[in-house]
Amino acid sequence: MAARGTSKRRLTQSQAAFVLLLPFLATYALFLVYPFCRGIWISLHDWNLLAVAFNPDAKEYVGLRNYERVMWGRNITWGALASPALQGVGVIGIAASIFLRRMGRVSKVTAIALGVASVLLFVLPGFHPGEGGRWYDRRFWPTVGNTLIFVAWTVPGVTIAALLLAAALNRETRAMTVYRTLFFLSQILSVTVVTLIWQIMFSPRQGLIANITETFGGSPIVWLTDERFAMAAIVITTIWWSLGIAMILFLAGLQDISKDLYEAAALDNATGPKAFWYITLPNLKRTITLVIVLQVILQFQVFGQAHLMTQGGPNDTTQVLVRYIYQTAFRDSELGRASAMAMFLFVIMGAFSILQFVVGREDAK
Numbered sequence: 001m002a003a004r005g006t007s008k009r010r011l012t013q014s015q016a017a018f019v020l021l022l023p024f025l026a027t028y029a030l031f032l033v034y035p036f037c038r039g040i041w042i043s044l045h046d047w048n049l050l051a052v053a054f055n056p057d058a059k060e061y062v063g064l065r066n067y068e069r070v071m072w073g074r075n076i077t078w079g080a081l082a083s084p085a086l087q088g089v090g091v092i093g094i095a096a097s098i099f100l101r102r103m104g105r106v107s108k109v110t111a112i113a114l115g116v117a118s119v120l121l122f123v124l125p126g127f128h129p130g131e132g133g134r135w136y137d138r139r140f141w142p143t144v145g146n147t148l149i150f151v152a153w154t155v156p157g158v159t160i161a162a163l164l165l166a167a168a169l170n171r172e173t174r175a176m177t178v179y180r181t182l183f184f185l186s187q188i189l190s191v192t193v194v195t196l197i198w199q200i201m202f203s204p205r206q207g208l209i210a211n212i213t214e215t216f217g218g219s220p221i222v223w224l225t226d227e228r229f230a231m232a233a234i235v236i237t238t239i240w241w242s243l244g245i246a247m248i249l250f251l252a253g254l255q256d257i258s259k260d261l262y263e264a265a266a267l268d269n270a271t272g273p274k275a276f277w278y279i280t281l282p283n284l285k286r287t288i289t290l291v292i293v294l295q296v297i298l299q300f301q302v303f304g305q306a307h308l309m310t311q312g313g314p315n316d317t318t319q320v321l322v323r324y325i326y327q328t329a330f331r332d333s334e335l336g337r338a339s340a341m342a343m344f345l346f347v348i349m350g351a352f353s354i355l356q357f358v359v360g361r362e363d364a365k
Helices: 002-043 049-054 065-071 084-102 108-126 140-168 174-188 191-201 208-215 230-255 259-267 273-283 285-299 304-309 321-331 335-364
Strands: 073-078 127-135
Touching: 002 335, 065 140, 065 335, 084 108, 108 127, 108 335, 140 230, 140 285, 140 321, 174 230, 191 208, 191 230, 191 304, 230 285, 230 304, 259 273, 273 285, 285 335, 304 321, 321 335
Parallel strands: none
Antiparallel strands: 073 127
16 A cells, blocks of 8 residues: 555656646747757748748748758869868877877777767868859858857857956955956846947957057057958957856856865975866866857857947958858848758757767766
8 A cells, every 4th residue: 555655646746747847848849849840841942031921832842952052062072182271180180089099098989079070070171163163052161161260269268268267266255256246247248238349449440459559559450341350359259258157157166176185286286287287177177068068059159249240241251150041031031041051050069069078078087
């Protein structure tokens, strides 16, 4: 009888848990799962936004043609030196993964993950139009390249700056509490306010950076209209804006590290930079992985900074993938092609996230 009562009680608890989870599951399915599946369905159609709005039957099923139009072209060939810079990094990555594995510096899973990523970095940039060929969408791959460059600069920038800032502010004093609040304040600002602040900062006439440059005898840089500096301006703005959450996560990780470890290290004269390198960093591996994954997902979705600061210019040097998807869908009314690009973005974000989780999990063991 007691066993039956326990079974009933457990069943009741399971039902109660399901009832409590039901609102979240329904909201998740309605606002995330359904739109995602709907996006896949739309990407398989020639879907003109305005035409379908007035006539739901105006769409036409085209299968994978939108993906072909976005990612492929006519007379596409492959060459080992088509993109020497990126393919060179891929070769170095392949060699590094083999070397680190043989030296026992990384686990087998980590070496395989790094090797696969390096092979893709070597293979994919090698595709290019041959003689008389061209990409069907000439702006797509340059836009993907711009987005990758942005992520490659922003994610390490946010991670390193937030980690150093958290280490400097990891003291229990009133002044440190005030400084933490001040550094976190940028996080609560909207993208419109952030871009307005930095547009003024980068102004060659009245900006703070221009004034400092002139003070030291230099010539002001026209940041937002110069192809060499426009992306750098967006990266700097984004790092400043994104520091807050990453800093708080690192502070939480630092406060979980036992002080006994630092006291024991001090007995061996391991203080300052040595303690940071041999105690702090190894104990923050999980936090570092979390911050990197969150930043990769967040920064791949960059839109507002490029849209408001440079409008994707000059000459598309700051055109990023989400802004291109937005223009394709709502300016050109090509919702099917925009959905195909959105699916591509999802796959890229998922691949980077999985890679970071695999590497971080193995390194944390």
